[in-house]
Amino acid sequence: MEITEHIEALDREGRLLVAAAESAGTGARVPTCPDWRVRDLLRHTGMVHRWAGAFVADGHTSYHPDKGEPDLDGGDLLAWFREGHRWLVDTLTTAPPDVACWSFLPAPSPLAFWARRQAHETTVHRLDAESARDGTADAVGASAPDFAITPEFAVDGIDELLLAFHAREKSRVRTDRPRVLRVRATDTGTTWTVRLSSGPPVSERGETAEADCEVAGPAARLYLSLWNRLPMPGVSGDESVATLWRENSAVTWR
Structure with missing residues (x-):
């Protein structure tokens, strides 16, 4: 954008x-x-x-x-x-x-x-x-079913959150057992692969690794869910991976 x-x-x-x-x-x-x-x-x-x-x-x-x-x-x-x-x-x-x-x-x-x-x-x-x-x-x-958020804007926001915010050392989304989360925007066809480990998450566009868990839904819904404003839509696979995100991904001011 x-x-x-x-x-x-x-x-x-x-x-x-x-x-x-x-x-x-x-x-x-x-x-x-x-x-x-x-x-x-x-x-x-x-x-x-x-x-x-x-x-x-x-x-x-x-x-x-x-x-x-x-x-x-x-x-x-x-x-x-x-x-x-x-x-x-x-x-x-x-x-x-x-x-x-x-x-x-x-x-x-x-x-x-x-x-x-x-x-x-x-x-x-x-x-x-x-x-x-x-x-x-x-x-x-x-x-408004799309929350007044366009798919393009939502994808841009997911990019910022996954590829930038949670690439920082400050991210608390960590696990001793490596896991892979897939995020799929069903209306734009955009996907992200998020590798979780004991370090900060490593995310990239595309399906670049086999996923343990996938979260799928319209881009605007995903955007708000990943920011913990709404429940995760369309969770498949190991739901504990989505729960790990939900419980540890909050971005705080301090």
């Missing part, structure tokens, strides 16, 4: 997120993140937007910590979120293509990295906000 497409997705998803949050109310429980209320979701995502945008806007070439979450709630929190989201979209839109700044996953450029990362960050949290509005994780995206 192009940088402009990721920025367009970020713009759309942020607006959908805050609209769902406003409808739910900032005190509503977030079923897809049981420890959170909507206020926690807005504070976290708004903080990440400002943190990410600062690397591009200020040209930080090394890691800089975030500035923390605000002690805001209600209408003030919603306004704060909207302001930060708009600033991030505008920052990415007007940044020079060759902007030099820190990033933490492989990408064609820092700008490409931040546009992609924030598009997917915001999309996943948009679904969290919708789960709060609808009152149950099972109702996520109930208004």
Whole structure:
């Protein structure tokens, strides 16, 4: 996907997120993140937007910590979120293509990295906000069978998660007995092979090894399942491999 497409997705998803949050109310429980209320979701995502945008806007070439979450709630929190989201979209839109700044996953450029990362960050949290509005994780995206996520965008997000996030030493998806997980998007025909071992997962596109377990379904459903927002669809083979992913794959802020 192009940088402009990721920025367009970020713009759309942020607006959908805050609209769902406003409808739910900032005190509503977030079923897809049981420890959170909507206020926690807005504070976290708004903080990440400002943190990410600062690397591009200020040209930080090394890691800089975030500035923390605000002690805001209600209408003030919603306004704060909207302001930060708009600033991030505008920052990415007007940044020079060759902007030099820190990033933490492989990408064609820092700008490409931040546009992609924030598009997917915001999309996943948009679904969290919708789960709060609808009152149950099972109702996520109930208004649209594809969760308003295109197959192309979902495949891009699965690529980022499997080929980049979980290739890092920080990944906790590990097992003493080597196993292979296949991920199959039934609507696009895209497959991934994920080799699990005592080290970080090694993933690649295609069916490059015999799988112990396969998870298959539409790309958007897989995307949300691999981010632990929905149950795994179409599990076949050794289900303990899918359970291993489910129990250990959470990507945390700290």
